[in-house]
Amino acid sequence: MDAQVFRARRTAGALLAATLLATAVPAGSATAAAAELAPRVDLTVLVVDDGGGAVGAITSELRNSGVPHRTVRLDDLARPVIDAAFLADTVDGRPRAKYQGVVLPDEAPRGMAEAERAALVSYERTYAVPQVDAYTWAHPGVGLDYTSEGGRSGILDGVRTDLTTAGRTGPFRYLDGPVTFEDNDPGISESYGYAGRPREGFTSFLDVPADGGGRASLLGEYARDGRRELVVTFAYNEHQRQFRVLARGIVEWLTQGVHVGQSRNYFSVHVDDVFAPDARWDTERNCTPGDFDCVGGDGEGTAPIRMTAADAQYAAQWQRSQGFTLDMVYNAGSGEEWKTQNGGTDPLTDRLVADRAQYRWVNHTYTHPFLGCVQDTSAVPWKCAQDANGDTLWMSRAEIAAQIRDNHAWAVDKGLAVDRAELVTGEHSGLKTLPQQPVDNPNLAGALADNGVTWIASDNSREPRQRPVGAARTVPRHPMNVYYNVGTAAEMTDEYNWIYTDKADGGSGVCATNPASTCLDEPLDTATGYTGHIVPQEARTALGHIVAGDPRPHYVHQSNLAEERLLYPVLDKVLADYRGLFADNAPLVNPRQRDVGTELARRAAWDNALAEGRVTAYRIGNTVTVKAPAGVTAPVTAPEGTRKQVLFGTTVFGTPYAGARSAWTAPEAFQSAVTLTLPSA
Numbered sequence: 001m002d003a004q005v006f007r008a009r010r011t012a013g014a015l016l017a018a019t020l021l022a023t024a025v026p027a028g029s030a031t032a033a034a035a036e037l038a039p040r041v042d043l044t045v046l047v048v049d050d051g052g053g054a055v056g057a058i059t060s061e062l063r064n065s066g067v068p069h070r071t072v073r074l075d076d077l078a079r080p081v082i083d084a085a086f087l088a089d090t091v092d093g094r095p096r097a098k099y100q101g102v103v104l105p106d107e108a109p110r111g112m113a114e115a116e117r118a119a120l121v122s123y124e125r126t127y128a129v130p131q132v133d134a135y136t137w138a139h140p141g142v143g144l145d146y147t148s149e150g151g152r153s154g155i156l157d158g159v160r161t162d163l164t165t166a167g168r169t170g171p172f173r174y175l176d177g178p179v180t181f182e183d184n185d186p187g188i189s190e191s192y193g194y195a196g197r198p199r200e201g202f203t204s205f206l207d208v209p210a211d212g213g214g215r216a217s218l219l220g221e222y223a224r225d226g227r228r229e230l231v232v233t234f235a236y237n238e239h240q241r242q243f244r245v246l247a248r249g250i251v252e253w254l255t256q257g258v259h260v261g262q263s264r265n266y267f268s269v270h271v272d273d274v275f276a277p278d279a280r281w282d283t284e285r286n287c288t289p290g291d292f293d294c295v296g297g298d299g300e301g302t303a304p305i306r307m308t309a310a311d312a313q314y315a316a317q318w319q320r321s322q323g324f325t326l327d328m329v330y331n332a333g334s335g336e337e338w339k340t341q342n343g344g345t346d347p348l349t350d351r352l353v354a355d356r357a358q359y360r361w362v363n364h365t366y367t368h369p370f371l372g373c374v375q376d377t378s379a380v381p382w383k384c385a386q387d388a389n390g391d392t393l394w395m396s397r398a399e400i401a402a403q404i405r406d407n408h409a410w411a412v413d414k415g416l417a418v419d420r421a422e423l424v425t426g427e428h429s430g431l432k433t434l435p436q437q438p439v440d441n442p443n444l445a446g447a448l449a450d451n452g453v454t455w456i457a458s459d460n461s462r463e464p465r466q467r468p469v470g471a472a473r474t475v476p477r478h479p480m481n482v483y484y485n486v487g488t489a490a491e492m493t494d495e496y497n498w499i500y501t502d503k504a505d506g507g508s509g510v511c512a513t514n515p516a517s518t519c520l521d522e523p524l525d526t527a528t529g530y531t532g533h534i535v536p537q538e539a540r541t542a543l544g545h546i547v548a549g550d551p552r553p554h555y556v557h558q559s560n561l562a563e564e565r566l567l568y569p570v571l572d573k574v575l576a577d578y579r580g581l582f583a584d585n586a587p588l589v590n591p592r593q594r595d596v597g598t599e600l601a602r603r604a605a606w607d608n609a610l611a612e613g614r615v616t617a618y619r620i621g622n623t624v625t626v627k628a629p630a631g632v633t634a635p636v637t638a639p640e641g642t643r644k645q646v647l648f649g650t651t652v653f654g655t656p657y658a659g660a661r662s663a664w665t666a667p668e669a670f671q672s673a674v675t676l677t678l679p680s681a
Helices: 003-023 032-036 053-065 114-127 165-169 241-255 309-322 332-341 347-354 397-414 444-450 489-500 529-547 567-581 593-611
Strands: 040-042 045-049 069-073 088-091 094-097 101-104 131-133 152-155 160-163 192-195 202-209 215-224 227-232 269-274 327-330 360-363 418-423 455-459 472-479 554-557 616-620 623-627 634-638 643-645 650-652 655-657 660-665 674-677
Touching: 045 053, 053 069, 053 101, 053 241, 088 114, 094 114, 101 114, 101 241, 114 227, 131 241, 165 202, 192 215, 227 241, 241 529, 309 347, 309 567, 332 347, 332 397, 360 397, 397 418, 397 444, 418 593, 444 472, 455 593, 472 593, 489 529, 529 567, 593 634, 623 634, 634 674
Parallel strands: 040 094, 045 069, 045 101, 101 131, 131 227, 269 327, 269 554, 327 360, 360 418, 418 455, 455 472, 472 554
Antiparallel strands: 040 616, 088 094, 152 192, 160 202, 202 215, 215 227, 616 623, 623 674, 634 660, 643 650, 643 674, 655 660
């Protein structure tokens, strides 16, 4: 179906709803006059949950993008009855639809009484409310032929699916496609589906070649009897890439492009230890010389890994070719020490400083010391040193403040555009480090305040949630599995094998004892393991964060830009895979640290406001109203052409992304709510 027909059907649906409203009064309406008013439709989604993965996946997208929703669990004996009074009522004499969209497990969920299903049908017809059938099979009841009638059913692992014209011009206009289903383990069936040929009233958005020729649908819209259903006939969960890339479109279809909440795709990469050298993995001892647990490995005779001027020149060239900016997280004092030890010159620093405007710069402290407790390394693992009274010894506030201050001052002197508010401490030290240091260094918060730091990086694998550190807040970062202590693919693969193979295969065996890890079936070939296994694995992980709308930065180290430049194959694949999936209207957002911190803080405040029931959002005709607690900004998505009410007149709302406009927004001066006017057509 082309865009003109799609719009025509939507218009027809709206006219039908208006006609029905003029002749039928929903339960709870008191007067005929109420029926003549345009209804108020609350911007909340009703989720009827059977506990399955498909409904759970859609719920995760609603939650992650900040869309208000109410969940009714079918297995809850105390759940409300879904009847006319549950679905609609009257507010100030105006009919109110309490939900703008409905998510069901399938078209006729077990656990819902016939009367409940009838109430939903009547409600959806009356208020033109769309319904998602989260996962069902191909049959005439959902507008599809049986798969035996020229369709196909079976395992979808590795199968290429394509967006139809209606999909690309409609709710999935942010995708270029194709969408290839994941096949992460050839020994495990990961996806199953039923692709049926569309019948009258069915518009396919995503399809595959049918066994009998032509195309068969896996995702599409079924319009019948004044109702619209989005029919999904493949199984999925919230982590699978095929769902994640389609999730935005499912929500856009469900909310008809007008909803509270917003979604963008983010990717930023922090390169730690810039100007400093990194120690090198010892393939004989299976440890890193200089580490406390590297017995007999003092590092003597082992060349550290450090970028060269040529590596810096390549980094700048790569950025320009990819249209992507790296965050250089620098240790100026370590660079000065290197310079002193190497004849008083440093071509690397000269090159990076000359190209300083091409990067973003983040303070990593002057010489990268551990900023937490004083470490007692007399035993492995280390522990926090104590005084004679048994009290923990800590790095002082003055020492921490000097590390931050001196590094910032060096950057200012060199003309680097560094933001005083941002800080990454060495190894995220100063923050609690389990199990040895279960609390933050009590001197850390004061030192941050002394230097105007309001955003301090943390390790997402340890602390995924943002939290306060005095007046500052953490910004969790994802570690990338490209190790800091390797310069070649062979070294990287050797260390990877040590971590991810069991003892019988020559590994550490940690993978077998750590419940968060899994072991390789056999060690990787050091000649091919990096490009053949590690690169695609790490790129898939990073892309998974991106398509989940996770703004947290990823972090690597300067060693990954040196020698064999191991980082670039991973980044190249991430960017190529993303651009192969997404249209130009949905570019990667490349935020700096403070912007990520602000995004996470806004999300937390919004989620709290929703949980406390302190958000009111609704649509009446072409007017959208959003009320939130004072100081809480609201995420809102609306079509192109939407305007926001200001003190005098209106202004264009939001910024364009993925074929819509969206923004974090708050009432203007002398206003108590955000008021938007939607385009008429």
